[in-house]
Amino acid sequence: MDQLLQHALNALILGGTYALLGIGLTLIFGIMRVVNFTHGELYSFGAYMMFFCVMAIDVNFFVALALAVLAGIALGAILEIALLRRLKGTDIDTTMLVMIGAWIALQNLEQFTWSGVAKSIDTPFPSSPLVLGPVSVSWNRLFVFAVAAALIAGSYALITLTKLGKAMRATFQDRETALLMGVDIDFIHTATFALGSGLAAAAGALLGPVFVVYPTMGDLASLKAFAVVILGGLGSIPGATVGGFILAFMEELGAAYVSSGFRDGMGFLLIIAILLVRPTGLFAQKERIG
Amino acid sequence: MKAMTVRFALAVAGAMLGTALLAGPASAQDTVKIGVTQPLTGAFAASGNYVTEGARLAEEEINKAGGVLGKKIELIVEDNKSNPTEAVATAEKLIVKDKVPVMMGAWSSTLTLAVMPKLEEYKVPMLVETSSSGKITTSGNPYVFRISPTSEMEAKAFTPLFQSLGIKKADFLATNNDFGLGASKEFSEAAQRAGVEIGVKETMDPKATDFSAQLAKIKASGADTLFVTTAVEQITLILKQAKDQQLTARIITTGGSNSPDQLIAQAGEAANGSFHLVFFTPWFPEAVKNPDIARKFVGLWNEKKYNVGGLTEGFRGWDGVHVIFEAIRAAGKAEAEAITKALWDVKVKGVNGDIAFIKQGPAGKESAQNVPSVYLVKIDGGKVVRQ
């Protein structure tokens, strides 16, 4: 029982970061129809920014976190303007190929800059964990969970409450009509990509100090984000949130009671299973044909 | 269509020309080449880079002292990216393109096992500096010369400690490859023979970073000791995460890729109380068999301002290159066959101890194995202490 409780707590904490990763990806897909293969790179970029700020130039941990997220937003905006803007209106495969190219280039630039050796980041959190009866969790992970939850809630508020969010939703529902209504689609796309990238960078900056930072860390993160998004249905924020927690629980319990080796496989098996039964995911709002 | 074919032929011919150029002019043999294949990137990157740094120190020292056969030695280092297929590709490149007469590598057991058929194919000897899987020296490959201990040797050396440390029940957590699974098997068998109860045996992907599920399971097993076998990056994370989950079992790491200094630096408090089987103790050089050589090596390492945490890995590169150097000198020529023969008779005073080879494996196709020294150390209060 104690073991199950501990697994559940681990999964809950993990689920928050999966949801954070998934939301960024699902926003970008829903609004821009871009399958973003650079998502994992933004994740590792966030982690390296964190490493650079905290370990190399000795910035305060929390300030560094904010800087890393801002840097992620900036990089996202640059990528969108430089690579995607001129491809608008082409098919989904073309943008996907460009994103794959960007992914390869970014990852290897990172490897070149930081070398392949894994880096770790110091944290200001107490090293002894928070103990809750039979289970325990580190303060660092608890912090990660809290920030992730806040960012998820913030993104949701941004989409539902603000003017920018309304324009985003209008674009998601019907691009042509949004255009007629005077929505600046170029700006919406840049803002969406920057926001999604910022969320990925935030996830990286949060998890970098929990684990270690290395150039290919984004690959697994990308795949997890895809799994989360498929689970929740492309384009749905609540879907991605729930999807993140489902994936985390599947992985944790699968690793504990089935086989730890297949931990990372759970997500993919789930994707295939879900697409067979319900090809648009569990919470899809709408899928356009094409 | 016709014109197409012509253009296509032109394009391909151009590409072919490029390939032909790629071959390049044969460089004059003014150095004695030693091929090194190490994981400079990927999961084992940290250790591979340390071993390479150690090897470079030896290269520099040997060349300062005049080299061998009147020439300087030249290390040609290739990155095998922690991947067995890449390891084969690097061996192919080193032997076929660079024409090295002897190699050193390939760090992990999996990588070394992958390279071994190439050694037989081209009849080039390789000095194995790190790998621990028994299979390497028992599979009948006469081109393998290993200076690191096998898991079996390590487990045997550890056997008396089961009792003196008071181990009653042990769990095992190992990386999912020859190195980890081999150690897990040897140590659990040794434990069983010593009357220790076996708890759970968990594995992890060599690239995994989150072990919370495995650790929760291990915690539930209630054993007093956890044997961990993997590279230092994963050990760091395991120590931290074990502390987060309040795992009280004593952690003992095996395999010698554990760099206590790096653990203290990166895992901090979480490293306290953990035990480590190492093959070199730079914290107290007087404890090893050849303290002078150990001090010299540590001195040169610190002079270069290399990471102190890398000493327990780097010494292997140093020892390996010195053994190869002795063999080339004894052979009198830089040819694979002569070096293979000479390696059998070398006696080298190394950082780890006195290095010499004994025969292992099927008769007629024996591989060479050194009997190295093994030490157990403990991290206590942020310091490495003798055990």
Add this chain to the structure above:
Amino acid sequence: MKRALTALWLLFLASIPLWLTDLYALHVLIMTGIFIIAAMSLNLLLGYTGQLSLGHVAFFGIGAYASSLVSLGFEVHLLPNWLVSLEPKPVWFAMLCGVVLAGLSGWVIGRISFKVRGAYFVIVTVSFAEVVRLIALNWVELTQGPMALNNIPALRLAIPGVVELAFLRKPANYWLTLIVAVLCYVLIRRLVHSRAGRAMVALRENEALATSVGIDVTHYLVLATVVSAAMAGAAGVLYAHYVRIVDPDVFLFIYTVTMVIMVISGGKGTQAGPIVGGLIFGLLPDLLRAAAIKPEIQWVIYGVLMILIVHFLPEGIVPAARRWWQGRVPTAVIP
């Protein structure tokens, strides 16, 4: 004239091992040839039916693993008391098994994944490759997991008492790869210039219209996937028995990406495209290595080239070159 040129060209390709003494260059050519076969197979799906499969490496890896396992033999506990074992079989038979099994997995995946299109199809194929990789990594009893399958035997063809051919040396492997590549080329050529090929192109260009004249979508997509998977499997089989080691990293996404780059840059939906793209991106890493450029930077160049090609040569090199040539020598084009 055309036939003579083709024959001359083939003769040139076949003669390379006779005059190219640098074994390493030959090694690079063999690996490039294997990847060209894989790229040609991907082109059948991506170029002719228009389906972007990003899990193509799965078929390559399944071919490699199946052939290796059949030639090495194995013993596996499917259930605690149910032992399945296979004695080592001759390599030619193992190779056939590899191709057939890859084709079969193509059939299964085709059947399953063509229920979804677009982004979903891409993600299903990526997931499929990842699941296969994880199986190869964790089913240690069968695949040796990360320890890799070692000492895979090379192909030996023997007529007892008459002749024995062992494909141990590089020239033999080069010719074997060349023969398989030519076979695949001819097969694809026949396929695309037939009723089946027209049906595939029709699906790519306008699925609704294709259906309206009686083209069965699923049938032809599955047919294309099976042929494509079997060819990718053949490339994997050649790889396994040439490199003689297979590890779970053969399933890495980056290899699929390499194949996609080869097809896109050369020109998808053209027969010469994957060959031109394959030569460029197969030889480029070694040309760059020879120029002493660090591997990371090589990959950066790869990625940037890919972006530039999509932006500036979206149809690929072959169609662009063809148009350029037509503009210059208008009489030379129409047969």
Add this chain to the structure above:
Amino acid sequence: MSGGIALVVEGLTLRFGGLTAVDNISFEVREGEVLSLIGPNGAGKTSAFNAITGYIEPARGEIRYRGARLTGLKASAIAARGVVRTFQKTSIFAGQTVHDNVAIGRHLHSRQRTLAIVAGLSSVAREEAQLTREVGDILHFVGLTSRADTVAASLPYGELRLLEVAIALAAKPTLLLLDEPVSGMNPVETASFMKLLGAIRARGITVLLVEHDMKMVMGASDRIICLNQGRIIASGTPDHIQGHPEVVRAYLGSKYVMSSPPP
């Protein structure tokens, strides 16, 4: 067979979400005739087309062609029974030549098996040669012979619509469904298209037509069925429909209703 019943639509109902697009309609198409479906936008004409040709699944009802059930068959299988359609929005294989477009249309009528193709049998080559001749005949029939090697995407609009018909004809239909074939054509093009329609009819092909161009409809049809809001409101000969008050009200719009006498 001329004069017999070719297609039977019985109680056809189509729903999209909560909306009923076609509500329990029944009609028949006779062998050899030209039957037109007319009605204002949203009347359910194209939806009925889609249901007959298998592109959408009816909520209720049955469709039979020459005695065999079509409901539940895949669209490609329906085409194999001789029921072939064109599309309202221009629909061609844009990147292929005009010749290849029509060759694709011939799909159902070549017998190459995959194994024969792969083996490179000479029967395949013979059939390909014959196919080229047949495609030439069809292009001649619709008047696109000179365009055979043009890439379809670069054809002018009127010829595109001819190409669509050529593709459909290549599939050797016995019942051809044309969805607004002359929309967007100028009067000269429309007139020549009507001539083509006559020639198609002369080949014994039954035609089901959806069209807005009343001149074309009245001039070419044997019978007309008028739909409004998913129901049949009138059917009969062109003369009968032309004066039908319901049709005038529903189809021609309110300004005609204002001026027409009360029913």
